[in-house]
């Protein structure tokens with residue numbers, strides 16, 4: 024009689040590749056217990072890969088199987104440059120995860136990042152949240168539900184408008200004056216090398232402390248990250264970028280109820296936020312002067328105008344988000360501006376000439392006057408294009424109806440897509456063959472270019488400007504950070520001669536969610 028056992032089976036023995044497993048023995052059972060799930064797992068991945076509607080899009084083979092591939096790209100700390108190489112190899116659409124496409128298609132940036140409420144942030148963002156009273160709580164950045172996001176944003180959005188931010192200029196002038204005094208005393212007078220990159224970080228954090236609750240943290244005063252906040256902020260941002268590739272990891276790491284394995288809290292800064300709010304509500308905040316408004320004051324007003332949304336817990340959330348979202352992004356931008364300009368002496372000299380013909384040393388540059396300088400404007404724009412602080416794909420879920428790409432193919436609803444400011448900012452069909460070069464002059468009107476042609480060019484280029492995101496989730500703090508950059512950069516250049524200690528310096532970068540940067544050892548000399 025023919026055996027009913029599958030081939031390779033006989034009398035409780037399974038033969039694979041000439042090796043016999045006795046499945047009735049304990050060792051055999053254990054082996055089967057390992058092999059069977061592995062085969063099932065492999066088959067599951069294989070079927071998912073073969074049947075995925077995204078299979079038609081090119082990309083690394085492993086990326087189509089597992090998100091571990093993209094997690095590894097983030098671990099490498101070279102994420103954005105690696106993604107760029109993939110686009111050079113595969114074209115504008117690259118599959119970088121089983122269900123994720125990275126698009127270098129500025130022509131549809133306004134479709135993916137818009138205000139219609141249909142495009143929702145993916146779970147990538149959810150790990151940027153905290154557990155409060157046992158409940159996971161999201162803030163404006165991490166809230167994915169668009170209705171809830173609009174509710175959180177409504178009470179505070181006007182406080183980030185240009186007029187609200189301009190009202191903070193006296194605060195800014197004070198902190199800029201302090202910055203100059205520290206540099207003068209610590210580096211110019213003793214003729215010491217300044218770790219200028221680090222100081223731009225201390226300044227950015229103290230600046231946000233002042234405009235957020237009229238209190239500097241003291242990083243400039245102490246000349247170091249004395250409470251570890253800056254280091255913790257780096258860890259939190261890296262955690263966001265890493266866990267975001269496989270969002271369920273966060274539930275096992277930071278959000279598990281037994282022992283949280285996520286990055287530590289920025290405890291000192293949180294303490295200062297709570298103390299400031301408590302003192303302000305009691306009318307006992309000695310740092311606050313009513314003629315100089317700050318965000319804390321604005322948020323307390325929001326509590327009166329929107330009591331159904333804003334309570335004291337929400338105020339703390341708004342205050343902390345300002346710091347986490349705004350300090351390092353602006354510091355990264357300022358470092359990039361000085362690094363790339365100083366490495367290009369033609370650019371730096373041109374910027375210096377323009378600035379010095381308009382501003383005096385040791386006088387904080389008035390925003391209105393700085394904003395009118397065309398070359399400064401060009402250098403700021405080029406920095407934002409060339410070294411966007413956020414240098415990772417900003418993921419969105421394709422809504423019902425799908426997304427039609429310029430080649431006519433349709434990405435089905437439920438897939439994840441997104442654009443990376445670093446990639447679209449270097450798109451050669453928009454910015455030209457020299458898109459990989461730092462060249463602020465590209466932002467100026469060319470000889471022979473009419474006003475209309477220039478406007479059209481800028482309109483096109485703006486479609487590829489995603490440094491602050493876009494649509495209803497666009498960066499809320501962009502007016503503030505731009506104002507900070509426009510004011511402090513000319514003030515520093517008007518006050519000091521700034522030179523790289525080693526003109527061949529190659530700085531350190533770590534490209535994850537933020538493209539973090541370190542370096543810029545400089546000699547500063549007083550001009551007169």
Ligand code: HEM
Nearest residue numbers: 164345348349352353412413417491492496498499500504
């Ligand atoms: C050069 C400086 C900055 C850059 C490059 C930057 C970049 C960005 C980007 C790309 C997003 C959108 C992320 C996404 O859609 O996935 C964003 C969101 C956000 N940013 Fe910024 N940011 C900067 C400064 C600031 C500052 C100074 C603040 C606050 C004081 C701030 C507050 C926020 C907030 C609250 C959001 C969430 C907005 C929302 O979803 O409604 N940012 N930022």
